[in-house]
Amino acid sequence: MRQTLFRHSVFGVGIWLFGLLFAAGLNAAPPEGYAFHSYGDALKLARESGKPVFLYFGRYGCSTCRKTHKETFTDKALKQRLEDHYILAYADTESGERLTLPSGERITEMQLASRSRIIGTPTYLFLSPDETPIFKFAGFKTVKQMRAYDDYVHQGHYREKTFKEFLASNR
Secondary structure, three states, X not given: OHHHHHHHHHHHHHHHHHHHHHHHOOOOOOOOOOOOEOHHHHHHHHHHHOOOXXXXXXXXXXXXXXXHHHHOOOOHHXXXXXXXXXXXXXXXXXXXXEXXXXXXXXXXXXXXXXXXXXXXXXXXXXXXXXXXXXXXXXXXXXXXXXXXXXXXXXXXXXHOOOHHHHHHHOO
């Protein structure tokens, strides 16, 4: 009996460790069908095109990210709008995946998230082509809310007023 219990507990721990190692090797994924780039590649493209960057921070296992992918990023008009107005970038806040910054510095996606002061996921950051932060917001957002953030940044309202003032003036 004692041997059987030992075998079952060792087997269970082995399965648990395998699952943990398997999950640790998985990276989170951006929404399907979007032209998301690595951060370094997105900055190069932004400088070439003059478009700002829309940087999406997510992580493996993020239920709010999954909800956003299902309910918000499936909207075709929003997809078109984001791809027309921005260079899209995606980073996994827990990833050890290395990326190269335009300066040549090599950092991980996790370090990028830390430098960007990302606390939770999903978090979105608009950046100018020269990497200057424009606007950051976090959490689940509806299609309507995402359109408002796009209008705020794409139309340049962030230069004159806060997002709250922008919303109040557009009611």
